[in-house]
Amino acid sequence: MTGKIPERFDDVSVICKANIYYDGQVVSHNVFFKDGRQKRLGVIRPGIYKFRTDDLERMEITAGSCRVRQAGEGQWETYEAGATFVVPGWSYFEIAVDKGVVEYIISFESHMNKKTYI
Numbered sequence: 267m268t269g270k271i272p273e274r275f276d277d278v279s280v281i282c283k284a285n286i287y288y289d290g291q292v293v294s295h296n297v298f299f300k301d302g303r304q305k306r307l308g309v310i311r312p313g314i315y316k317f318r319t320d321d322l323e324r325m326e327i328t329a330g331s332c333r334v335r336q337a338g339e340g341q342w343e344t345y346e347a348g349a350t351f352v353v354p355g356w357s358y359f360e361i362a363v364d365k366g367v368v369e370y371i372i373s374f375e376s377h378m379n380k381k382t383y384i
Contacts, residue, residue: 291310309370324372331344
């Protein structure tokens with residue numbers, strides 16, 4: 267899936283403390299909008315990384331190229347700048363960057379995928 271990737275977000279709050287994963291190979295910052303939406307802006311250096319999801323996540327690749335393998339899938343899919351993929355909530359995905367740096371935006375869509383505990 268491809269679409270128009272935003273160049274900037276106005277009227278937001280940004281948490282200064284970074285989310286740092288895998289010894290600094292993956293770094294992101296949380297961005298909060300006045301209407302309650304949350305996004306995460308980040309960069310990924312070369313390597314293969316696994317992430318779990320609580321909510322449905324829409325990941326937009328803003329720069330670079332990566333490969334993604336979602337839970338239960340055998341094949342890797344390649345995504346370039348401008349592409350978007352969705353990971354269901356309560357799942358996981360692996361992301362591989364072979365060279366350079368990948369920049370991304372994650373949109374959290376918890377209202378679309380709630381899990382009920384019994």
